[in-house]
Amino acid sequence: MNKLKVGWFFGGRATEHEVSVLTALQAFENINQSRYEIIPVYVSKKGDFYTNPKFLDLKNYKDVDSLLLSSTKITLGRKENQGGFFTQGLFGKFVTLDVAFLSFHGSFGEDGCMQGLLEMYQIPYTGFSVLSAGITMDKAISKAIFKELGLPVCNYLAVSRIDFLKNPKQVLEQAKKILKFPMFVKPATIGSSIGVNKAKDEDSLNFALEVAFTFAEKVLIEEAFENAIEVNCSALGYEEIKASVCEMPVGSTEVLSFEDKYQKGGGKGSKQGLRSDDLKGSGMASLSRIIPAPIPDKLTKQIQGATVKVFKALEGCGVARIDYFVNSAKDKFWINEINTPPGSFAFYLWEKSGVKFSKLVDMLIEFALKRTENQSKTQYTFESGLLSSMAQKGGINKFVSDEIKN
Known part of the structure; x- marks a missing residue:
């Protein structure tokens, strides 16, 4: 059985560049190597595309400039009805990709830009579509949609x-x-x-x-909310959507900071550095959290229902995490924002829901291929005969003149 050729896309010209690298390497550490041939595609902070097996080992990021010098620049493209990339240089070649696994966070990767590029070259990709990714990246537009769905939001x-x-x-x-x-x-x-x-x-x-x-x-x-806690819930699927258990993240300050999210949790995710031999406790997985969230069952079910509702309304594909504020005393919740994809792909929520990280990665790839199969049923071109008709009538000016007369 031939392995599926998976382009492992991460990095990007974004403030969340390093977070993207962590998310990608976490997923790689948990993928079933017997099923996939992983081809790393790293996007630098300048927006250049590279490939190099060394990108898949965290210890190689001690000197990124040297790492880039030892890597091959690439350009996405299409050849003989196959999507993939061209390597640059004297002995350049074309490498086909069956699917792109996206681990981007932030601008030009999570916001629909990369998705649009992959759509142009007809390369299947994981996660939300161009439109949905663009919408969810904008917190203001997302809130407008939440309100339209009848869900409570903050002022x-x-x-x-x-x-x-x-x-x-x-x-x-x-x-x-x-x-x-x-x-x-x-x-x-x-x-x-x-x-x-x-x-x-x-x-x-x-x-x-x-x-x-x-x-x-x-x-x-x-x-700001008074007497409220933050509660998060994840959604997973494409044709059928399900919600995870809920969590309550624990921050060290009033604002859940970058350090709280990515540099807590002991040695694995601490400020002393990340261990390259154990990435599972880094990234969002290093955040202190309580699972399941200490809220009434009624609120849990309402939040899970809202999570699925939003995911479906946005025509989601893959995995997302939606963040809420909860006041248990008043039996109320407010939806805050959606993250697509969430840091660490929210594997810590799905493992508590009975889905192992390796299975989660399999499912994200399966959803990507199912969406592409569904898209293949759509006809994107139309033979109108317009250009031929204009040419026969003597060109654009003659055609327009005749149309005005008629």
Whole structure:
């Protein structure tokens, strides 16, 4: 039986570049090597594409510049009705890919850009589609969809960099009019808590906006919740969708920070460095968490139902994690945001739901191939005969002239 040729895509021109590398290497450590031929495709912080088996070993990232010098630059493309990539250089060749396994987080990878590129070359890929990925990457647009679905969201205000630079005082006044302090300020189109700050007054709000706008063109200002905890739930599937157990992440500060998410959990994910021989405890898996979340069964079921509802509405494929705020005393929850894909592919939630990491990877690849099979039933071109007709009538000007007369 021939192995499936899987392009292992990760990295990217994004603030979450390193998180993407961790997610990719975690999944690689848990893949069934007997079923797949893994071909790494690393996207540098400059946006260049490379391949090299060394990209699949964490210890090689001690000197990324040297690693890139020893790697081969590639260009995605298509040859003889097969998608894949061309290697650059004197002895360049074409390498076919059966499917692309995407582990991107952040800009130009998670947001539909990479998905669109793969669609152009007809390479099946894991995760959400071009449109769905673009929507879920924008927290403001996502919240608008959540509201349309009848799900509760926090009070918020979306602000563009253009408006803020044009009249920062007006933006501050608008925020104070609509929302109450304290407020959370976050870039609308990146994750991993990068650029997120809590504002307790006008001065700190102005500072938080300036910080957030260095990372995104759009920023969300959200009214903080009182007496609420964060609860996360994951969805998995393509034709049939199911929800995972719920978790309660535990942060060391009021804002669940980058360090909380990726550099906690003892030696495996600590600031002393990541162990290349054990990646399972790094990335989002290193975050301190309580599973299952300590909330009433009724709320758990409501959150799981909302998670599946959102996933279906966005025509999701693969795996996603949706984050909520919960006030158990008031028996209420509010949906916060969706992550596609979530850090570490939320394997820690699926293992608690009876799905091993290796099986999760298998399923993500299977969903990608099923979606491509479904897409193959769609006719994307149409033979209209328009160009031939125009040519026979003497060209574009003659054709337009005749159409005007008629």
